[in-house]
Amino acid sequence: VDYFTSVRGGAIFEPTRQQSYYVSYSTSFNPSLEQLTSTTGTGRLPPESNEGYEAGAKYEVLNGNLSLNGALFQITKFNARTQNADGTFSPTGTVRVQGARVGFAGQILPNWQVFGGYAYLNARIIQGITNISGVGNTTGNVPLNTPKDSANLWTTYTINDTYELGGGVF
DSSP: OOOOOOOEEEEEEEEETTEEEEEEEEEEEEOTTTTOOOBOSSSOOOOEEEEEEEEEEEEEETTTTEEEEEEEEEEEEEEEEEEOTTSOEEEEEEEEEEEEEEEEEEEEETTEEEEEEEEEEEEEEEEEOBOTTSOOBOTTOOOTTOOSEEEEEEEEEEETTTEEEEEEEO
16 A cells, blocks of 8 residues: 655746746656556565646737747656566656746637647656666666657648648657
């Protein structure tokens, strides 16, 4: 049996209708069997817990037709798990992701909308685990499946208020 209290808190400051600023703090908890995670048979996996901080801003420009936003954040995952080639999971250690993101959403013409964004992730294993055979330590490595840069651009066009055609890239 695992027990964990998850908390969330934040504050928003909106000096004008066109701009807002926020800060937030949160924690979360993932027990080791939330997705029927199996181990390598060497022991039980401890629950993962996360702690996140974020600060950001949003601006409405062009008479509300374009929204710009950005944020800085840090997420730390304790007792992180990594999937092995055989589908089982092993403990990885403590992972920290510090990053920034910017985005936009707007209406180019009455029926044409565009959305996009960019994120930068500086992810590192800050307290690694030595693997099962007792060799190697993951401290300082970049966690698997964590891109350093990612971006997206998407656009949609509404035809006669009935159909919407869209496309984009990630």
